Amino acid sequence: MSASDLWSIVPELWLAGLAIFLLLVDLLTARKSLVGVVAVMGLLLSIIPIGSLLTQGARTVIFGSYAVDGFAVFFKILTVIATALVVLAAIDWLPGRSQYEGEFYALLVFTALGLVLMAASTDIILLALSIEFVSLTSYVLAGYLKGDVKSNEAGVKYFLYGAAASAVMLFGFSILYGLTGSTNLYEIARRVANAPLPALYLSIALMLSGFGFKISMVPFHQWTPDVYEGAPTPVAAYLSVASKAAGFAALVRMLMVVVDPGRLNWILLIAVLSAVSMTLGNLLALPQRNIKRMLAYSSISHAGFLLIGVAAFRGDFGTPGLLIYLLGYMFTQLGAFFVAALIGQQLGTDDIPDYAGLSRRAPVSALLMAVFMLSLTGFPPTSVFIGKFYVLAGAIDNGLLWLAIVGVVNSVISLYYYAGVIRAMYVMPAASTVPLREPAALQVALGIAGLGTLLIGLYPQPIIDLARSAVLLLRI
Amino acid sequence: MELVVFGLASAGALAGGIGVIASRPPVRSALSLLLVLGSLAIMYLLLAAQFIAALQVIIYAGAIVVLFLFVIMLLHMRSGEGRVEKLRWQGPVSYVLAGLFLAALLYAIWTGAGPHMAEPAPGFGTAESVGRSLFTKFLLPFEVASIVLLVGIIAAVVVGRPLAPP
Numbered sequence A: 001m002s003a004s005d006l007w008s009i010v011p012e013l014w015l016a017g018l019a020i021f022l023l024l025v026d027l028l029t030a031r032k033s034l035v036g037v038v039a040v041m042g043l044l045l046s047i048i049p050i051g052s053l054l055t056q057g058a059r060t061v062i063f064g065s066y067a068v069d070g071f072a073v074f075f076k077i078l079t080v081i082a083t084a085l086v087v088l089a090a091i092d093w094l095p096g097r098s099q100y101e102g103e104f105y106a107l108l109v110f111t112a113l114g115l116v117l118m119a120a121s122t123d124i125i126l127l128a129l130s131i132e133f134v135s136l137t138s139y140v141l142a143g144y145l146k147g148d149v150k151s152n153e154a155g156v157k158y159f160l161y162g163a164a165a166s167a168v169m170l171f172g173f174s175i176l177y178g179l180t181g182s183t184n185l186y187e188i189a190r191r192v193a194n195a196p197l198p199a200l201y202l203s204i205a206l207m208l209s210g211f212g213f214k215i216s217m218v219p220f221h222q223w224t225p226d227v228y229e230g231a232p233t234p235v236a237a238y239l240s241v242a243s244k245a246a247g248f249a250a251l252v253r254m255l256m257v258v259v260d261p262g263r264l265n266w267i268l269l270i271a272v273l274s275a276v277s278m279t280l281g282n283l284l285a286l287p288q289r290n291i292k293r294m295l296a297y298s299s300i301s302h303a304g305f306l307l308i309g310v311a312a313f314r315g316d317f318g319t320p321g322l323l324i325y326l327l328g329y330m331f332t333q334l335g336a337f338f339v340a341a342l343i344g345q346q347l348g349t350d351d352i353p354d355y356a357g358l359s360r361r362a363p364v365s366a367l368l369m370a371v372f373m374l375s376l377t378g379f380p381p382t383s384v385f386i387g388k389f390y391v392l393a394g395a396i397d398n399g400l401l402w403l404a405i406v407g408v409v410n411s412v413i414s415l416y417y418y419a420g421v422i423r424a425m426y427v428m429p430a431a432s433t434v435p436l437r438e439p440a441a442l443q444v445a446l447g448i449a450g451l452g453t454l455l456i457g458l459y460p461q462p463i464i465d466l467a468r469s470a471v472l473l474l475r476i
Numbered sequence B: 001m002e003l004v005v006f007g008l009a010s011a012g013a014l015a016g017g018i019g020v021i022a023s024r025p026p027v028r029s030a031l032s033l034l035l036v037l038g039s040l041a042i043m044y045l046l047l048a049a050q051f052i053a054a055l056q057v058i059i060y061a062g063a064i065v066v067l068f069l070f071v072i073m074l075l076h077m078r079s080g081e082g083r084v085e086k087l088r089w090q091g092p093v094s095y096v097l098a099g100l101f102l103a104a105l106l107y108a109i110w111t112g113a114g115p116h117m118a119e120p121a122p123g124f125g126t127a128e129s130v131g132r133s134l135f136t137k138f139l140l141p142f143e144v145a146s147i148v149l150l151v152g153i154i155a156a157v158v159v160g161r162p163l164a165p166p
Helices: A003-008 A010-028 A032-045 A047-053 A070-093 A101-120 A124-142 A149-180 A185-194 A197-215 A223-230 A233-262 A266-285 A291-311 A318-347 A363-377 A383-397 A401-426 A440-458 A461-472 B002-022 B026-046 B050-075 B090-112 B127-135 B139-160
Strands: A059-061 A066-068
Touching (some): A010 A032, A032 A047, A032 A070, A070 A461, A124 A149, A149 A223, A197 A266, A223 A233, A233 A266, A233 A318, B002 B026
Antiparallel strands (some): A059 A066
């Protein structure tokens, strides 16, 4: 190990330092929103060391346990943006709901550190540790509103599911270690071709339960609606975006580096899981009345869409498509949850019928919500459209035409429930005409989410280039 | 001789494992866990990993089970009472699934054992090699573990402190 190794993990050190600094700021000030503002600024500043990694070649540092490549950098950027937006939204949403406001921001930044570690681990011990790290903070954040029974339920449920999924995943890791005698992913990849297939299949199946839990893939999705409904809305937004993205990062790295050399037919497995996730998530989303539950089921179906990109990893479209999809989905899904947070805060309800007449009571938010809903369906020119276009092209390119057809059919089905929200906002008569107050920080977060959704949709070229370079560097 | 010790240790581990999930009073579960962990320590000794065996006894058997017992004593005054069985069809299904999983595991072991298995490096599991790998190869996981512990403390404070009266 050399000093240059330390330079390569400056973003991680910065995030760890920032989180501890936030705890100190929280100690010294009575104005807790200041802690949130410091957190946002610190997160934005971390873009500088992250960006400086872009120009460097792909390599592993610290005895091969940590990757510095375009793939990891992409997920660092995504995580930092998502965390900053969620902190911004929470500054307006949280006061009065919890007595631990400062710790909330610190825990969010700590979670960001865990997610960044998860996306770049090339050692299964570090991977397991970082997944546990993220889980630990997520459990607490999901159950943050201690006086709220639903939030308590969310925290406990997430914890029980998560602990079981982690245990199963660790079992899978241990089998992999037993088969190859190494914990380093690249070392394992060299030896995995000699491993016996049944044990390898078992190990992959067990590991998939852990990753599947993080990305809320069917059949490990049952926690999603209950946790999203009960958790504080900014936390639900964060879980559905950042945690899912890091789960995909770890899954993709694992599958492509370790499993692919092992002569396994994993593509069909992932393709089937993808089709089932899309369809089941969509069908269960249809009857939902609660916006957070609806978004939870839709996030399950989007996990299925993203899995198309994993299954269709060969060629020029699948994996770049996955990255573009994740970035576009991040802005859109965060925006949708922020509108839900705004309405939940102002009207005290999460039911979609209560969104009636929103176009007159909060015109800007309603317009943005309509954009987010159209983007989630996959209408051009929005960000998720570009992502869907790429992963579907990847599926056709890889000979998975049936999967692409399932995807298109599911997009059409999803229009029904996304349009239901737009219908409530624009067509249904309002219960009252009093304009809603739209808090400043939440508005800024919403505006950035909307801008991201539209910009990626209208001018995707820089993002496509970034995703392409991120994929090229993946395999060292 | 080795086989006899292995047989005894694995029988102890299995018995303890069944005891953990089958016994009703939580205290008995915790003590069964002690049996599991002790038996595992013997297996580590058989694998010539003395240091790990010692750690197993000190940390798991010593500290963690004692912690479990304290928590049970503090929280569960009426241990094992008033549990209403709410699961109906899930019970049999879980037995079937667990049986299938066991079959898959046994099949994997049956077909998997062979000369391709990696040999451990010489000195594997001694205090020296554990220490060396902890501060070289696993430096980053080691440091991350310390951050996880710090976050765990903060999280425990947030979760554990009672709500302030309004």
